[in-house]
Amino acid sequence: MTHVFHRYPKQTMPVAKAGIGMELIDSNGKRYIDACGGAAVSCLGHGHPRVIEAIRKQIDELAYAHTSFFTTEVVEELADNLSASAPGDLNHVYFLSGGSEAVEAALKLARQYHVETGQKQRRHFIARRQSYHGNTLGALAIGGNAWRREMFLPLLAPSHHVAPCYAYRDQLNGESDAQYVQRLADELEAKILELGADQVAAFVAETVIGATAGAVPPVGDYFRKIRAVCDKYGVLLILDEVMSGMGRTGYLYACEEDGVVPDILVIAKGLGAGYQPIGAMIASDRVYNAVVGGSGFFQHGHTYIGHATACAAALAVQKTIRDDQLLPNVQARGEQLRAALRSAFDNHPNVGDVRGRGLFVGVELVADRDSKQPLDPARRTHSRVKSEAMACGLLVYPMGGTVDGRQGDHILIAPPFISTAADIERIVERLIPAVDAALA
Numbered sequence: 289m290t291h292v293f294h295r296y297p298k299q300t301m302p303v304a305k306a307g308i309g310m311e312l313i314d315s316n317g318k319r320y321i322d323a324c325g326g327a328a329v330s331c332l333g334h335g336h337p338r339v340i341e342a343i344r345k346q347i348d349e350l351a352y353a354h355t356s357f358f359t360t361e362v363v364e365e366l367a368d369n370l371s372a373s374a375p376g377d378l379n380h381v382y383f384l385s386g387g388s389e390a391v392e393a394a395l396k397l398a399r400q401y402h403v404e405t406g407q408k409q410r411r412h413f414i415a416r417r418q419s420y421h422g423n424t425l426g427a428l429a430i431g432g433n434a435w436r437r438e439m440f441l442p443l444l445a446p447s448h449h450v451a452p453c454y455a456y457r458d459q460l461n462g463e464s465d466a467q468y469v470q471r472l473a474d475e476l477e478a479k480i481l482e483l484g485a486d487q488v489a490a491f492v493a494e495t496v497i498g499a500t501a502g503a504v505p506p507v508g509d510y511f512r513k514i515r516a517v518c519d520k521y522g523v524l525l526i527l528d529e530v531m532s533g534m535g536r537t538g539y540l541y542a543c544e545e546d547g548v549v550p551d552i553l554v555i556a557k558g559l560g561a562g563y564q565p566i567g568a569m570i571a572s573d574r575v576y577n578a579v580v581g582g583s584g585f586f587q588h589g590h591t592y593i594g595h596a597t598a599c600a601a602a603l604a605v606q607k608t609i610r611d612d613q614l615l616p617n618v619q620a621r622g623e624q625l626r627a628a629l630r631s632a633f634d635n636h637p638n639v640g641d642v643r644g645r646g647l648f649v650g651v652e653l654v655a656d657r658d659s660k661q662p663l664d665p666a667r668r669t670h671s672r673v674k675s676e677a678m679a680c681g682l683l684v685y686p687m688g689g690t691v692d693g694r695q696g697d698h699i700l701i702a703p704p705f706i707s708t709a710a711d712i713e714r715i716v717e718r719l720i721p722a723v724d725a726a727l728a
Contacts, residue, residue: 302314302315302316302318303315306334306335307322307330307333307334307335308333308334308335309333309334309335309704309706310322310333310334310703310704310706310707310711311334312334312683318681319681320678320681320682320683321681321682321683321711321714321715321718322334322683322703322704323682323683323684323701323702323703323715323719324683324684324685324700324701324702324703325557325562325702325703325704326562326685327499327531327557327685328498328531328532328536328557328558328648328685328700328702329557329558329561329562330561330562330704331534331535331536331557331558331561331605331609331704331705332561332605332608332609332704332705332706333704333706336561336563336608338604338607338608339561339563339601339604339605339608340563341604342600342601342603342604343563343564343597343600343601343604345600346362346596346597346599346600346601347597350596351596351597352592352595352596352597353596354591355589355593355594356589359594360594360596360599362596362599362600362603363383363594363596363599365603366381366383366599366602366603366606367381367383369603369606369607370555370568370570370606371570373540373541374541374553374570375541375543375544375549376549376572377549377572377573377574378549378550378553378570378571378572379570379571379572379573379576380570380571380572380573380575380576381568381569381570382397382568382569382570382571382586382593383566383567383568383593383594383595383598383599384556384566384567384568384569384590384592384593385565385566385567385590385592385593385595385598386556386565386566386567387421387422387427387528387530387531387554387556387557387567388421388422388423388424388427388567389422389424389567389590390530390554390555390556390567390568390569391421391422391424391426391427391430391492391528391530391554392422392424392426392427392588393569393588394492394526394552394554394569395413395426395427395430395490395492395526396426396587396588397552397569397571397575397579397586397588398413398489398490398524398526398551398552398575399411399489400579400583400586400587400588401524401575401578401579402489404578404579404581404582404583405578405582407486407522409484409486409487410486410487410488410489410522411487411489412446412447412448412483412484412487412488412489413430413447413448413488413489413490413491413492414447414448414449414450414476414479414480414483414488414490414491414492414523415430415431415432415447415448415449415450415491415492415493416432416449416450416451416452416453416492416493416494417432417449417450417451417452417692418432418433418452418454418497418500418501418690418691418692418693419431419432419433419449419452419492419493419494419497419500419528420432420433420436420494420498420499420500421492421494421528421530422530423436425440425443425444425445426445428440428444429444429445429446429447430447430492432449432452432500433500433689433693434689434692434693434694435689435693435694436500436693437693448479448483450472450475450476450479451472451475452497452501452504453469453472453497453504453506453507453510454497454501454504455468455504455507456504456640456641456643456652456660457660457691459507465507465508466508466509468507468508469507469508469509469510469513470513472510472513472514473510473513473514473516473517476491476514476517477517477520477521480517480521480523485521486521486522488521488523489523489524490523490524490525490526490551490552491514491517491518491523491524491525491526492526492528493511493514493525493526493527493528494527494528494529494530494531494532495511495527495528495529495532495533495537495542495543495546496531496532496537496542496644496645496648498530498531498532498648498700499531499685499687499700500687500689500690500693501650501690501698502643502650502651502652502687502690502698502699502700503643503644503645503648503649503650503700503701503702504643504650505537505643505644505645506546509546509547510546511543511546511547511548512546512547512548514548515548515549515550524551524552524575525548525550525551525552526550526551526552526553526554527542527543527548527550527552527553527554528554529541529542529543529553529554529555530554530555530556530557530567531556531557531648531702532645532648533553533555533556533557533558533559534555534557534558534559534606534609535558535609535614535615535618535646535705536557536558536618536646536647536648536702537618537622537645537646537648538615538616538618538619538622538645538646538647539615539646540609540615541553541555542645545645549572550572551571551572551574551575552569552570552571552572552575553569553570554567554568554569554570555567555568555570556568558605559602559605559606560598560601560602560605561601561602561605563601563604563605564595564597564598564600564601564602565592565598566595566598566599566601566602609705612706614705614706615705617705617706617707618646618647618705619646621647621703621707621708621709621711621712622644622645622646622647622648622649624709624712625647625649625701625703625712625715625716626642626643626644626649628712628713628716629642629649629651629701629716629719630642632716632719632720633651633720633723636657636723637656637657638653638654638655638657638663638723638727639651639652639653639654639657639723640652640653640654640657640660644701647701647702647703647704647705647707648700648702649700649701649702650698650699650700650701651698651699651701651723652690652696652697652698653669653670653673653697653698653699653723653727662690662691662695662696662697663696663697665688665689665694665695665696668688669686669688669697669726669727670686670687670688670697670698670699671686671688672725672726672727673686673697673699673722673723673726674686675726676721676722676723676725676726677718677719677722679722679725680718680719680721680722681718682715682718682719682722684699684700684701684719684722685699685700685701685702686698686699686700687700699719699723701715701719703715
C-alpha cells in the first residue's frame with residue numbers, strides 16, 4: 289500500500305536507494321546503467337561531490353529568499369555565467385523550477401513584449417506538430433502531440449501547428465536538404481499570412497526534437513530560414529532547449545550549432561542535472577528592454593523562482609561542465625554511440641533510423657524497414673523495451689506515438705556527460721538483447 293499518487297498508479301515501482309556515477313541502485317541491490325538520466329536530466333551522473341557540497345554550503349548560508357524582497361549572490365552569479373556563454377544578446381535570465389514553468393514564462397513574455405511595443409493585436413502562437421513543450425496548460429496548448437493534448441482540449445488555448453523538421457519521415461524522395469528546408473519555411477510563412485501578418489506573437493520550436501519523436505535534429509540551415517521568416521513578419525522566435533540544451537548536444541546551447549539566436553530561449557533539465565529542480569528563460573536585449581522601458585514589470589512569477597539552493601546546484605553543475613571540459617567528451621561519445629548503434633542494428637528489420645546530436649540519440653523502431661511502416665500501437669513496443677532494458681540493468685527512455693502521437697515507437701538515449709568509451713560499449717551491449725526481447 290502506498291499513499292503516493294504515482295504517475296502510473298497501477299504499477300508497483302522499484303525503490304531507488306542510491307546513485308553513484310553512471311548507476312542507480314534499487315532497494316534489492318540491483319544496479320542499473322542510467323543511460324537516459326531520467327528524461328535527459330542527470331548529465332553529471334549521480335552523487336557528484338562538487339554539486340552536493342555546493343548545495344550543502346548554500347543551505348548552511350541561506351536556503352531561500354523570496355524574490356519580491358531580495359536577490360542573492362548565487363542567483364546573480366548563475367545568471368552572469370549563463371548570459372556570458374549564451375549566443376548573441378541573450379543576456380537576461382529568469383529562473384524557474386522546471387521546463388514547463390519556463391515555457392509558460394516564455395509565452396507570457398512574448399505576449400507582454402508585443403503589448404509593451406504597441407502591438408496588442410498579436411495573440412497567435414505557432415508551433416510544430418509532434419512537439420512537446422511541457423504539461424502545464426499553456427505549454428500543453430502550444431505543444432503538438434495529439435495524444436498528450438486530446439484529453440485536455442476543452443481547456444487549452446487555441447494554437448496553430450506546422451510540420452516539424454523530421455527528415456526520416458517527411459523529406460520526399462529526390463528532395464534535397466535545401467528544398468526540404470525551404471518547403472518548411474514556406475509553410476510557416478503561409479501559416480503566418482493565413483492568421484494575419486501582424487497577428488502572430490511567436491513561433492515555438494525545440495531546437496532538437498526530444499521526447500515525442502526521439503532526438504530529431506534539424507536539417508541544414510532550417511533554423512536560419514525560420515529565423516528569416518520570423519524577422520520578416522515581426523514574429524518572435526522561441527527555442528525550447530529544455531531537453532537538448534546545456535551541453536546535451538555537445539554545445540552548451542544547442543542552437544549554437546545552427547548559427548541562430550532566438551529572441552527567447554528556454555532551458556531546464558541539464559541546467560541543474562537533477563540535483564535541484566530548476567529551469568530558466570533567457571530573453572534577448574530587445575525583449576527585455578521593451579519591458580524595462582515600458583511598464584517596468586514582468587507580469588508573471590512563482591514562489592520559488594530564483595531559489596538560492598537550486599541556483600547553487602546549477603552553478604556547480606555549469607562550472608563542472610566547463611572546468612572538466614565535458615563538451616568535447618559529449619561530442620566524441622555521441623559519435624561513438626551512434627556509430628555503435630548503427631553497427632549493431634545495421635541489418636535489424638525493425639530498426640529504421642538512428643539519429644541525434646551529441647549524447648542525445650534516438651532509435652526509431654518500425655514494422656518494416658523499407659516502407660517505414662510503424663509497429664502496431666497495440667503492442668506498446670516502447671513499453672516492452674523499457675521493461676526488457678530494466679531487466680538487463682539498463683535505463684533508457686522509450687516512447688510511443690513517434691509518428692503522429694498515436695503510431696510509432698522510439699528509444700531515447702541520453703547518457704551522462706561523464707560517460708567513458710567503455711560505458712558506451714556497455715550501454716549498447718545491454719540494449720541489443722532488450723530490443724530483441726521486446727520485438728520477439
